[in-house]
Amino acid sequence: MRSHSRRTAATSSGVHLLSDDRVIARLVAAADLGPDELVIDFGAGPGTITAPLARTGSRVLAVERDDRFVAALRRRFADRPAVRVAHEDVRTVRLPRRAFAVVASIPFAVSTPLLRRLLTPVASGFSRAELVVEWGLAKRLTAVTARDLESAWWSCRFALTVRRRVPAWCFSPAPKIDAAHLGVRPRGVDRRTAAILWAVLSAAYDRPRVPARSALTGLVPRRLTHRLLRDGQAVEIHTGQWLTLARTLAADRSVVPPPLPARAFR
Known part of the structure; x- marks a missing residue:
């Protein structure tokens, strides 16, 4: 069922919020999160993914830079001590040293910089991810051959899988292009x-x-x-x-x- 209840200030800020409850549920389920596990929601917006993540019993870090969304998040999760809201930019927020997963609908404009932070380092706490990214980017990253050094470095060390296509109408407002649900798992490269x-x-x-x-x-x-x-x-x-x-x-x-x-x- 598509959800139309969260069409907040997204249209005026240029943000495309993932608003399809089925897609969100599949993202969270695919992450297979356990109690007290740390998971990050990058670009949390009003909390459409943060809320179901919190229901898993995991500890959730919701990262958001928009002042209005940050205020809304803090109000919404004021009584949920397992949810922490970070008023930060996803490109510069300090990443945890402890193990963490990522479940997020990444703003298309910052997809590559954020993926670079997660997939490039050899030593980090990043364990796995379920992401919504632009369709073309997902197809490039999951190709059997890599077109450049960075893509090869990522795909050799992480199994990158397109789980499904996410049509533009799953967002509010709808972007001009479709997205993809991308799964990321380490290959165990020492x-x-x-x-x-x-x-x-x-x-x-x-x-x-x-x-x-x-x-x-x-x-x-x-x-x-x-x-x-x-x-x-x-x-x-x-x-x-x-x-x-x-x-x-x-x-x-x-x-x-x-x-x-x-x-x-x-």
Whole structure:
């Protein structure tokens, strides 16, 4: 059933609020949250996702920068000590050190910066996510091959899955484009494998017009590149092949991985 009861000041602020109760219920159910688990609702708006998250028994951090929505959230959840409202920008709010999940309908304009904060670091408390993002972005991120280094880095370390399409009419007001329910789960890549993966991907994507096998000459033994990578440029190599190559190298204890760039992967 579509909900029309939450059409507040969204139309005047340029925000498109997710307003379909079925989509929201599926987001929350897919996260499989447990009691006292920490979950973040980025861009919480008036609390359409925050409220069902609170009903799971989890501890909820609702992040919102709009003054009016913040005031409404604080009133709405004043008697719910498990819900904390942060008057912050999703691009700069300090992320928890403890383990946390994310369930949110991300404003399209800040999707990439927020995903970068969640998916780029090697060491963080981020555990998993159920997100609503722009349809085109979801399709690019879940392609079997990655078009750039950043996308490859994310998709090799996280399983990114389009669970369903979210039509524009599920929002109030409706945007011009559809969205997607995107699931995010870690692949269990340890730090050693991640360091090798970064080195391999960087070398290959730094020379995008050169066949990946050639771009890795001197870095990876030829016998491995020819056995584990298809013949083609970096953008033509499947995510699974990159990950298999990195894990194979990581299993060889004689391989010394280069240090990860500290400024990017703290």
